[in-house]
Amino acid sequence: MREPRWFQWVRGVGLCLLTLFTVIPLYVMVTTSVKPLSDVQDTFQWLPSALTLEPYVDMWSTVRLADYFVNSAVVSLGAAAFSVLIALFAAYAISRYRFRGRDAFRFTVLSTQMFPGILFLLPLYLIYATVGQATGIVLQGSHIGLIITYLTFSLPFSIWMLVSYFDSIPVDLDEAAYIDGAGPVQTLWRVVIPAAKPGIAAVSIYAFMTAWGETLFASIMTDSDSTTLAIGLRDYSTQSTVYWNEVMSASLVVSIPVVLGFLALQRYLVQGLTAGAVK
Amino acid sequence: MAEVEYRAATRAYPSTPPVRAVDSLDLEIGDGEFLVLVGPSGSGKSTALRMLAGLEDVDEGGISIGSADVTGTPPKARDIAMVFQSYALYPHMTVGENMGFALKLRKTPKDVIRRKVAEAADMLDLREFLDRKPRALSGGQRQRVAMGRAIVRDPSVFLMDEPLSNLDAKLRVETRANIAALQRKLGTTTIYVTHDQVEAMTMGDRVAVLDGGVLQQVAAPRELYDNPANSFVAGFIGSPAMNLETVPSRGDSVLLGGHRVELPRAAQAAAEGLDEVMFGVRPEALRPVPAEEEGIRMDVELVEELGADALVIGSVDVSGAAKRFTVRTDGRGVPGAGETLNLVLRDHEEVHLFHPSTGQRLVA
Ligand SMILES: Nc1ncnc2c1ncn2[C@@H]1O[C@H](COP(=O)(O)OP(=O)(O)O)[C@@H](O)[C@H]1O
Ligand SMILES: [Mg+2]
Numbered sequence: 282m283r284e285p286r287w288f289q290w291v292r293g294v295g296l297c298l299l300t301l302f303t304v305i306p307l308y309v310m311v312t313t314s315v316k317p318l319s320d321v322q323d324t325f326q327w328l329p330s331a332l333t334l335e336p337y338v339d340m341w342s343t344v345r346l347a348d349y350f351v352n353s354a355v356v357s358l359g360a361a362a363f364s365v366l367i368a369l370f371a372a373y374a375i376s377r378y379r380f381r382g383r384d385a386f387r388f389t390v391l392s393t394q395m396f397p398g399i400l401f402l403l404p405l406y407l408i409y410a411t412v413g414q415a416t417g418i419v420l421q422g423s424h425i426g427l428i429i430t431y432l433t434f435s436l437p438f439s440i441w442m443l444v445s446y447f448d449s450i451p452v453d454l455d456e457a458a459y460i461d462g463a464g465p466v467q468t469l470w471r472v473v474i475p476a477a478k479p480g481i482a483a484v485s486i487y488a489f490m491t492a493w494g495e496t497l498f499a500s501i502m503t504d505s506d507s508t509t510l511a512i513g514l515r516d517y518s519t520q521s522t523v524y525w526n527e528v529m530s531a532s533l534v535v536s537i538p539v540v541l542g543f544l545a546l547q548r549y550l551v552q553g554l555t556a557g558a559v560k
Numbered sequence: 561m562a563e564v565e566y567r568a569a570t571r572a573y574p575s576t577p578p579v580r581a582v583d584s585l586d587l588e589i590g591d592g593e594f595l596v597l598v599g600p601s602g603s604g605k606s607t608a609l610r611m612l613a614g615l616e617d618v619d620e621g622g623i624s625i626g627s628a629d630v631t632g633t634p635p636k637a638r639d640i641a642m643v644f645q646s647y648a649l650y651p652h653m654t655v656g657e658n659m660g661f662a663l664k665l666r667k668t669p670k671d672v673i674r675r676k677v678a679e680a681a682d683m684l685d686l687r688e689f690l691d692r693k694p695r696a697l698s699g700g701q702r703q704r705v706a707m708g709r710a711i712v713r714d715p716s717v718f719l720m721d722e723p724l725s726n727l728d729a730k731l732r733v734e735t736r737a738n739i740a741a742l743q744r745k746l747g748t749t750t751i752y753v754t755h756d757q758v759e760a761m762t763m764g765d766r767v768a769v770l771d772g773g774v775l776q777q778v779a780a781p782r783e784l785y786d787n788p789a790n791s792f793v794a795g796f797i798g799s800p801a802m803n804l805e806t807v808p809s810r811g812d813s814v815l816l817g818g819h820r821v822e823l824p825r826a827a828q829a830a831a832e833g834l835d836e837v838m839f840g841v842r843p844e845a846l847r848p849v850p851a852e853e854e855g856i857r858m859d860v861e862l863v864e865e866l867g868a869d870a871l872v873i874g875s876v877d878v879s880g881a882a883k884r885f886t887v888r889t890d891g892r893g894v895p896g897a898g899e900t901l902n903l904v905l906r907d908h909e910e911v912h913l914f915h916p917s918t919g920q921r922l923v924a
Binding site: 456459472475476 | 614636641642646648650651665713
């Protein structure tokens with residue numbers, strides 16, 4: 282059946298508008314990042330008056346970008362690593378064992394996803410303060426505190442995702458491993474986890490990105506030594522000036538790890554999303 | 561001494577009432593024996609096998625392997641190898657790694673593993689595939705890898721759960737012969753589960769028939785065929801199936817297709833006092849006779865030509881109802897559909913009689 286001409290037009294125009302909508306911010310970001318400071322201080326200009334790579338150099342000295350980078354990396358990698366590790370064991374237990382409270386646990390894990398994060402902000406802060414007073418372990422403002430915070434975000438979803446992934450791996454494989462002489466931990470480690478690589482990759486990226494771009498909790502739970510990138514980018518706006526060109530160059534550089542992570546793991550991600558489609 | 565022994569072993573799945581998937585199984589399997597567990601789907605074959613493997617709890621009774629009671633022992637301590645219906649090959653390992661995994665877990669030296677894997681691969685024609693992943697293999701090749709994984713271990717017992725059911729018919733027949741030959745060569749005690757009675761009859765030294773979780777009979781294939789212990793075994797073993805109907809009895813003869821079929825002397829005593837018996841006769845034990853001779857009347861409905869012989873299928877009157885009977889005849893000069901045949905027994909003794917309500921065999 283041929284579509285009427287007007288429909289093709291409407292569709293073409295609609296798709297163009299949609300494309301512009303996503304491309305313009307990207308365009309602004311890239312061009313602004315190569316403008317001299319004078320171009321970004323007054324009214325907005327579509328075209329740079331001159332091209333310069335100075336923002337990419339200066340951005341490291343204007344604010345402590347390198348420190349923020351390290352903070353973000355430590356916190357995000359830490360959150361992703363713990364998320365995957367804990368979720369692996371939790372999901373394996375839920376998928377393979379029938380224990381009392383299994384369904385209640387599953388439901389509780391899921392239900393935490395239904396509340397907006399801000400609800401947890403104050404309670405979490407109070408808990409950290411109390412723990413700090415009682416034990417001397419500093420959780421507010423420390424990397425470990427932030428890692429734990431982000432774990433609470435990413436764990437439930439990670440567990441759910443891995444449970445459904447493990448469910449798609451036939452139990453026969455576990456049983457074959459038992460008979461071949463493996464114990465439960467060896468079975469998980471040498472048979473189930475390798476077979477679940479795509480799911481694990483997907484969960485790692487998810488947990489990493491959740492932490493990398495988070496601003497609300499980071500703005501409360503960090504101090505000047507533990508500031509993460511998402512918060513640190515605000516430092517480019519000072520009382521007198523906003524270094525828009527450096528904000529944009531820094532933003533671009535900050536996105537690189539996420540993009541690289543995606544590229545590295547994308548073949549697993551695609552597999553992960555289609556898991557179970559083919560037996 | 562028995563290599564494997566089930567002692568009143570029971571698996572009752574928790575539910576209300578509990579499902580006794582395997583019910584008080586008593587079975588001894590000799591050293592080096594090839595025992596086939598056969599039965600219809602859901603009869604508890606897999607459960608019985610998995611109890612022996614340690615993958616399923618034993619709720620009552622016990623199981624031994626060799627001289628050791630293994631009732632509560634985990635699978636890894638039982639020295640068994642299993643071939644799964646799905647093959648359960650590790651997808652991320654090559655064929656060689658799949659086959660050597662059990663040895664690797666036992667910290668066997670690398671060169672020993674390599675040698676044993678190579679030996680098994682030669683036996684199964686897998687040499688050239690050792691570096692491939694399972695997903696790059698055909699169904700038949702995967703099946704052989706699953707076999708290889710079991711062989712490499714040199715276990716005291718092989719367990720196989722319908723290992724041929726995912727192969728096409730031709731390959732199944734071929735592989736059937738290969739497995740049987742391999743087992744004879746290795747001499748490893750083997751328990752083989754199948755729902756296919758032809759597989760059971762052709763492969764097993766002995767065959768154990770299960771129904772509803774209960775062991776019906778265990779015997780050599782010939783014995784099972786000639787002397788089924790009850791009507792279930794009689795109907796299950798043999799292809800085409802035995803003609804088996806409950807017919808009116810007069811003690812010395814039964815009435816079938818308008819004809820009095822005289823019972824063998826031994827059977828007459830057993831059938832005494834019953835006004836009905838379950839009467840069984842195999843398709844090849846019947847013979848058509850010319851129309852003027854007296855016999856069991858059968859209206860032919862269908863003829864299946866098999867080449868050397870033919871199966872004639874038709875209806876026979878049993879107490880006023882038309883029942884389907886099958887007769888195996890010579891392939892030449894078969895009757896056409898719509899004809900009427902008179903049938904007689906080839907051998908007066910070749911009938912099977914069972915109790916009409918318990919189904920137990922009436923004569924030994
Ligand atoms: N996990 C289970 N829970 C409850 N009943 C089960 C379970 N597994 C098997 N069964 C029941 O046990 C019986 C035997 O199953 P199975 O041993 O798999 O039969 P087979 O291998 O002969 O086809 C079946 O009736 C089946 O429904
Ligand atoms: Mg089964």
